[in-house]
Amino acid sequence: MLIRRTLSEVEPVADKVTSYFYALLFIRHPDLRALFPAAMDVQRDRLFTALLAAARHADDTATLTAYLGRLGRGHRKYGTLPSHYPAVGEALIGALTRYAPGTWNAATEAAWVRVYTAISQIMIDAAAEDEATSPAWWHAEVVSHERRTPDIAVVSVRPDQPYPFLAGQYTSLETPWWPRVWRHYSFSAAPRSDGLLSFHVKAVPAGWVSNALVHRARPGDVLRLGPPAGSMIVDHTTDNGLLCLGGGTGIAPIKALVEDIAEHGRRRPVDVFYGARHDGDLYDIDTMLRLQRSHPWLSVRPVxxxxxxxxxxxQLPHVIRQYGPWPAYDAYLSGPPGMIRSGVSALKGIGIPPHRIRHDEIDELMARTRG
Ligand SMILES: NC(=O)C1=CN([C@@H]2O[C@H](COP(=O)(O)OP(=O)(O)OC[C@H]3O[C@@H](n4cnc5c(N)ncnc54)[C@H](O)[C@@H]3O)[C@@H](O)[C@H]2O)C=CC1
Structure with a gap:
């Protein structure tokens, strides 16, 4: 309760709070500056997003623990150590003291110290547990780079160690040209026997990483990958059909899901609606139609x-209403945040229950649009 009151007081001035937080952190602990990217634009939002998410789920221990566990494991690639957490905690309390004068008092401070201590302990424990089985990051050499349109490339890499993941998941990726700037990309293929991983990258305006990957990366360049993440995976315990909406480069994980179904060998109907703005933007249509020719259970409809x-x-959500019904289908959506939002409401509107609709977190997708 006290935590939520502080958060609603600081939410309208989130920018100021985060700037002040980082200023305090780097003045008191200059050595920590090297763990963060040179430009802090995306980073600023991330801290606040994480805090809000933690506060939002404060009463749901299972969700909160899973979320913080992922966050703690994900922080290993930044070089975060247990000893860094108290420094962050002090800067956070300092920033809140200054920007939440209306709600701040001894009881509120005690509540924040308790919550922050609990949050950091879950993250530290998850990171330590992960250390026993996984590297903090993987090096991955670019082995092929295929430009499909002037601004879209399909990039394949060979990781230096086995990289276990599931079709439908994504990874975080850092290029040698923008150190410590990480962006998320979905795997565009199911796990392969040769261990190669592929991504579909669209260069977006002012997107440092995406432009470097499309216009600069060449075979032989070495990237870094963080651990796999995401829960948009196939439930192999059911025979439900799959209704898939892939918009733009959002088709990447949908293609991985189709390959995953094909490899499992159980015939389940899979209906893919592949959306693009113009005919020429359907850069992966040949691959999708080839898959359709090999698999009688698969239908691919470009839109x-x-x-x-x-x-x-x-638009995909509009077209989807004209097909169906989809009584025993699980729905998978992947694409721009606006498409996910309107797609989810269209799917609910045609009777697919929310627990059978899967997509990556909208917050996570918003961060991706920065490229
Ligand atoms: N590269 C990857 O691995 C992945 C990328 N994504 C995300 O997919 C997006 C792809 O972007 P682009 O290729 O530029 O897509 P785009 O802007 O060209 O749009 C692709 C499709 O989505 C539809 N769409 C766009 N906005 C919509 C809205 N508000 N409501 C309904 N439909 C809408 C368009 O009509 C089109 O059919 C990016 O936001 C990217 O972050 C998502 C998952 C994986």
Missing amino acids: VSDSPTRRLSG
């Missing part, structure tokens, strides 16, 4: 939204 076409025309 074009922003220009005249001989294909299906309109």
Whole structure:
């Protein structure tokens, strides 16, 4: 309760709180500056997003522990050590004291110290447990780089150690040109016997990592990968069909899911709606249609939204309403945040229950749009 009151007081001035927090942290502990990227734009939002998420789930121990565990494991690639947590805690309390004068008192401070101590302990424990089985990061050499459109490339890499993951998941990726700037990309193929991993990257305006990956990366360059993450995976315990909406480069994990179903060998209907703004943006349509020819249970329908076409025309959520019904289907959505939002409401509208609708977290997708 006290925590939520502080958060609602500081939420309107979140920018100021985070700037002041980092200023305090780096003045008191200059050695920690090297763990963060040179430009702090995305980082600023991340801290606050994480705090809000932790506060939002404060009463749901299982969700909170899972979330913080992932966060703690994910922090290993930054070089975070247990000894860094108290420094962060002090700077956080310092920033809240200054920007939440209306709610701050001894009881509130005690509540924050308790919550922060609990949060950091879960993160530290998860990181320590992970250390026993996984590296903090993987080096991965670019082995192929295929430009599909002027701004989209399919990049394949060979990790230096086995990289266990599931189809539908994503990783964080750092290029040698922008140290400590990490961006998320989904795996565009199910796990392969040769261990190669592939990604679909679209260069977005002012997106440092995406532009470097599309316009600069070449075979032989070495990237760093963080651990796999994401829960948009296939439930192999059911025979439900899969209704998949992939918008733009969001088709990448959908293709991985199709390959995963194919490898498991159980015939389940899979209906993919692949959306793009223009015909020429359907950069992976040949691959998807090839998969359709090999697998009778798979149907692929390209949908074009922003220009005249001989294909299906309109936005994915709108088109989906004209098909179906989808009584025994699980739905998977992947693409821009706006498409996910309207797609989820369209799917609920045609009767798919929320627990059968899967997609990556919207917050996480918003961060990706910075490229
Ligand atoms: N590269 C990857 O591994 C992955 C990328 N993504 C995300 O997918 C997105 C792909 O971006 P682009 O290729 O530029 O897509 P885009 O902007 O060209 O749009 C792709 C499709 O989504 C539809 N769409 C866009 N906004 C919509 C809205 N508000 N409501 C309904 N439909 C909408 C468009 O009509 C089109 O069919 C990015 O946001 C990216 O972060 C998501 C998962 C994986």
